[in-house]
Amino acid sequence: MAGVDEPECALPLDSRDVRCCCLLRSFSHFIVKNPTMNCSVQTPQIVGKDAKQHTLSPTCTGASVLGIKFSDGVIIAADMLVSYGSLARYLDVERISMVNDNTVMACSGDIADYQLLKRRVEEQTHTDSLLSDGFTLSPRALHSWITRVLYNRRSRMNPLWNTYIVGGLESDGKPFLGYCDLLGVSFSDDCLATGFGMYLALPLLRQRLEDQAGGDPRKLSKENAVQAITDGMRQLYYRDCRAFKTYQMAVVTSSGVEVRSPLQLETNWEIADYVAGYE
Numbered sequence: 001m002a003g004v005d006e007p008e009c010a011l012p013l014d015s016r017d018v019r020c021c022c023l024l025r026s027f028s029h030f031i032v033k034n035p036t037m038n039c040s041v042q043t044p045q046i047v048g049k050d051a052k053q054h055t056l057s058p059t060c061t062g063a064s065v066l067g068i069k070f071s072d073g074v075i076i077a078a079d080m081l082v083s084y085g086s087l088a089r090y091l092d093v094e095r096i097s098m099v100n101d102n103t104v105m106a107c108s109g110d111i112a113d114y115q116l117l118k119r120r121v122e123e124q125t126h127t128d129s130l131l132s133d134g135f136t137l138s139p140r141a142l143h144s145w146i147t148r149v150l151y152n153r154r155s156r157m158n159p160l161w162n163t164y165i166v167g168g169l170e171s172d173g174k175p176f177l178g179y180c181d182l183l184g185v186s187f188s189d190d191c192l193a194t195g196f197g198m199y200l201a202l203p204l205l206r207q208r209l210e211d212q213a214g215g216d217p218r219k220l221s222k223e224n225a226v227q228a229i230t231d232g233m234r235q236l237y238y239r240d241c242r243a244f245k246t247y248q249m250a251v252v253t254s255s256g257v258e259v260r261s262p263l264q265l266e267t268n269w270e271i272a273d274y275v276a277g278y279e
Contacts, residue, residue: 058110058112058161059110059112060083060084060089060110061082061083061109061110062078062095062107062111063078063081063083063108063196063197063243064079064196064200064240065077065096065107065108065194065195065197066078066192066193066202066205066229066232066233067167067192067193068190068228069167069175069191069217069220070217070221070222070224071218071221072222073169073175073252073253074139074175074176074252075167075226075229075249076165076249077096077106077230077232077233077247078096078106078107079095079233079236079243079247080092080093080244080246080247080248080262081093081243081244081246082111088244091244094248095108095114096250097118098250098259099142099168101136102139102169102252103137103142103166103252104166104168104250105121105142105146105164105165105166106164106165107162107165108163108194109161109162109163109182110160110161110162113160113161116160117146117149120149121142138171138176139166139169139170142166143164143166143176144186146164146180147180148184150180150181150182150184153182154182154183159183160182162182163181163182164179164180164181164194165177165178165179166180167250168252169254175252176188177192178192179194181194190217191205191217193205193232195242196236196240197232197236197240200235200236200239200240201233204228204231208224208228212224222251222253226251229249230249230265234265237265245265245267247263248260249261
């Protein structure tokens, strides 16, 4: 083709190559003659920055849960407040669920995620009851199952934003108390707490267990265990702005599960006048 210089290449040019060379040469001449022309290229955004986001900050949340073993079973307590951010939005939400006659679970964190897992547990419990084989879900088995569910969701980068405490009596009559968080971290102990309760109330429970039973829950009476849990809930109400004075308490013994609800804390705010000078 006349007027087109041969490229520095040994390969022959077909008609399409020649047309491309002509277009590039014409475009180069245009840029040289119009140096102020804005020829920047904007690449299309295939995926937006917020195309898909999982829960990073739960909206409606519940505060701490406390649990302790005693000689005849397990006690678990949680207040009934659900906060919308920092707003005390719902004042009568039950965060303790009776799974069967020997198992209870309680949750802190995102309430929607708790409701999802609670429905799945209820479905499994219903399926077990239909089999009529005498098998019931033990607290240790439920704790293990919840651990796997939470770890699975965490591994998919879409965690259930909750921390659970599972308690009850095993088939051999031994009390069980287990903890599991949104990362799938789980363990069991003689007294447990979630949220701010790990810092504000758990030391109190451990101290009561040591002072009144020598650290052995088999020597802790039911009355002392109830009093320790009540004092822990009172401590949370005093010092945690997401806690509330109305709460539930589940007592699991060989006689079954007793859920006491709603209970009211007896408080005394006279000392509040001495908290000054921090403005």
